[in-house]
Amino acid sequence: MGQLIVVGAQWGDEGKGKIVDLLTDFSDAVVRYQGGANAGHTLVVDKKKVVLHMIPSGILHNNVVCMIANGVVIDPELLIEEIDMLVGSGINVSKDNLKISNAAHVILPYHKLLDSYREEKRSKKIGTTQRGIGPAYEDKITRRGIRFQDFLDKTRFDQLLQQNLEYYNFLFENYFKKEALNFNTLVEKFDYYRERLSSFHENTSWLLHQYLSKGRKVLFEGAQGTLLDIDHGTYPYVTSSNTTTGGALTGTGIGPHKNISVLGICKAYTTRVGEGPFPTELNDDLGVKLRTEGAEFGSTTGRARRVGWLDIVALKYAIRINSITSIALTKLDILSALDEIKICTSYSYNGEKLNYFPNDSSILSKVECEYQSCSGWNSPIGDVKIFHDLPESAIRYIELLETLLEVPIDIVSLGPDRDKTIVRNHPFHS
């Protein structure tokens, strides 16, 4: 396959960063297509932890071009911090390996403030990352947004900023009873950001087409997960972008090419950060144990993640919405600590079995889960290199998931390091 879209099959934090990093060895370009600095991809390279929020993890590889495409919302301040962190660690970041779409929208300080003022005021909180994601996409949709190309043109940027500040300062002072932002302070900051970032600009859709027409391998790197998709997720407890396969197309400017496959990344259990329904959530000691064993704390906000059993109903939904062709199952090693492992195989609501994943969060919060129980393997598996060397009950668990999900599990991840991975079938070669 020439192109591979990577999507989160759950509520994010499935371990996409590690898998993308691994597959990057076989890619000519890696393209981030949605979200912004709300994402946090933790990678372990040479035993060193690296957290990337906006730059595709392909940046750690030589000869790979990384693109931040039009669907992403860019926070210039955090992007500069990320570039400086990478350069400080000896990693090359230049206009030759990092390309930022002219059409991507820019996050401004008023977006971040609005995000936090809104959360403060809401009686039913969403639990956003407060990185300004929702307000930035809101400006994009309402055509008030400032794109990367506008930001690069000082005259255009200053004019748009002035116009937008009139609106935001009115809102801040009169509705939220907060301080107004100062135009000159922002202009000064953004003059500096422009100086630092202007060399990275590119028409990434055009560049991507050059790659595709030459048959080069492109990896599309998603952020968050299917159930956080603005259209298909557990609305309103979602992020503000399309985190699903459709988002990879509009977010980069390509169509549904014949030779695209879709790799869904899925943890061997489920986690969720922030508010919203979570049918298989474990609110007991077992949940605490899984959270501790799996180090389930947000890489962007540090928040403790909610933890629960694997949910086949939700996964089948993710497979359908994304046209997932195969799965990478991550963190299987974390289940080694358990005697018994459960999988939710169906939901019922008001005593009746549901045949599908409901798109109404109030129903989803009331469904009852039916579980199938599997025996654990009670032994560490982190060092296993070959699938058939896994304990028998771990193999049975994986094969049961394949039967239930009706898609192959091509990759099994057994730890954060690159070498703790079993590749049964290479997604780029199938």
Ligand code: IMP
């Ligand atoms: P926002 O994306 O900051 O607007 O947050 C909306 C919801 O998405 C919140 O519940 C966040 O916790 C969640 N969210 C956003 N980004 C991520 C992520 O990368 N992993 C997991 N959850 C996320």
